Amino acid sequence: MPRAKKPAPDAPVENGQSEAAPDEPIAGGRVEETFQIFQEVQGSVVGRSREVREIFAAMLSRKHILLEGPPGTSKSTIVRAIAHSMNVPFHFIEGSIDLTPSKLLGFFNPGKVLKDSYLREYFEMGPLTQAMEEGGVLYLEEFNRMSAESANLLITPMEEGVINIPRYGQVVARKGFTIICSQNPYDDVGTLQVSRAFLDRVVRVRMDYQDEAEEIEIVDLRAGESDPRLVKTAVRITRLTRSAPEIKLGASVRAAIDIVSIVRNLSLLSDGELRPEDLADACKMALTSKIWVAETINATPEELIERVIERARKELGSDFYLAGAGDKKKRS
Numbered sequence: 334m335p336r337a338k339k340p341a342p343d344a345p346v347e348n349g350q351s352e353a354a355p356d357e358p359i360a361g362g363r364v365e366e367t368f369q370i371f372q373e374v375q376g377s378v379v380g381r382s383r384e385v386r387e388i389f390a391a392m393l394s395r396k397h398i399l400l401e402g403p404p405g406t407s408k409s410t411i412v413r414a415i416a417h418s419m420n421v422p423f424h425f426i427e428g429s430i431d432l433t434p435s436k437l438l439g440f441f442n443p444g445k446v447l448k449d450s451y452l453r454e455y456f457e458m459g460p461l462t463q464a465m466e467e468g469g470v471l472y473l474e475e476f477n478r479m480s481a482e483s484a485n486l487l488i489t490p491m492e493e494g495v496i497n498i499p500r501y502g503q504v505v506a507r508k509g510f511t512i513i514c515s516q517n518p519y520d521d522v523g524t525l526q527v528s529r530a531f532l533d534r535v536v537r538v539r540m541d542y543q544d545e546a547e548e549i550e551i552v553d554l555r556a557g558e559s560d561p562r563l564v565k566t567a568v569r570i571t572r573l574t575r576s577a578p579e580i581k582l583g584a585s586v587r588a589a590i591d592i593v594s595i596v597r598n599l600s601l602l603s604d605g606e607l608r609p610e611d612l613a614d615a616c617k618m619a620l621t622s623k624i625w626v627a628e629t630i631n632a633t634p635e636e637l638i639e640r641v642i643e644r645a646r647k648e649l650g651s652d653f654y655l656a657g658a659g660d661k662k663k664r665s
């Protein structure tokens with residue numbers, strides 16, 4: 334792909350976003366409107382005020398963004414909430430080795446080209462060119478799974494706001510065009526080293542696990558009405574997988590959400606009977622696929638989860654799910 338020509342000097346370009354005066358807010362609105370959108374986003378996610386502020390500040394500064402954090406740490410939730418509240422076009426793409434440059438950029442419809450010739454209207458835009466033309470957000474999840482060839486394609490649009498497509502011509506980014514990428518900081522199968530050239534063109538927002546109270550609130554929100562002790566227990570067990578010495582990478586709040594809803598449905602299938610063994614089964618179902626056991630450990634993921642459950646039982650005492658309630662109890 335040839336590098337695009339620099340735009341004319343009278344078309345101000347800053348980080349790939351043309352036509353905007355430096356103090357003009359995002360989404361073409363006014364400052365008060367931007368602040369309202371910011372507050373709306375804050376209201377739709379649990380906690381995360383630093384991260385939401387940083388992402389908004391980056392967008393107001395017309396920067397492209399890299400969100401870095403372990404799985405399940407609100408990256409997609411925040412980006413979707415921002416795009417929704419701003420009411421801007423939003424393109425969500427999963428990074429993978431199969432994401433070829435033409436899937437990002439678009440391609441000429443081969444049937445039409447064969448019948449006719451390379452006409453501009455036969456070009457089918459990809460998410461990158463669509464986001465550029467619409468001034469929208471292109472969100473690339475697990476960016477570091479993309480091929481270097483596809484990742485490099487983003488550099489000129491990020492830097493200059495334009496891209497040249499052979500036989501089609503130039504696509505110019507409208508104001509608001511933003512690339513947001515996410516990656517998790519752990520080396521994993523299928524990830525690639527992100528190039529320095531790319532990293533030099535983004536600002537990075539670090540995401541980490543939220544505190545216990547916020548995770549309880551997230552589980553309440555996502556799993557729906559539940560026994561508070563069940564939620565507390567599921568969150569504590571999940572959090573303990575992150576500090577367990579036998580586990581290299583613990584589970585995210587997704588696991589706690591899964592535990593709560595599986596326990597609830599297991600009890601439903603036992604005619605409403607609340608059984609302590611359902612908690613252990615749900616934990617194994619929810620956690621064993623998500624944790625990454627340290628290589629030196631000679632134990633199965635199921636055994637490790639049992640150990641973690643026991644640690645949580647000791648820590649929570651009477652706050653543990655069904656503690657002191659005998660072996661079985663009927664759901665009220």
Ligand SMILES: Nc1ncnc2c1ncn2[C@@H]1O[C@H](COP(=O)(O)OP(=O)(O)OP(=O)(O)O)[C@@H](O)[C@H]1O
Pocket residue numbers: 377378379380381402403404405406407408409410411474517551554555586587
């Ligand atoms: N701050 C939050 N407020 C409300 N829900 C949240 C929050 N953080 C996470 N969740 C919920 O937890 C789950 C995982 O969050 P999300 O998909 O945003 O994580 P992620 O960082 O994008 O993960 P991955 O790196 O695996 O893509 C979702 O169900 C989401 O609704």
Ligand SMILES: [Mg+2]
Pocket residue numbers: 408409410474
């Ligand atoms: Mg995500």
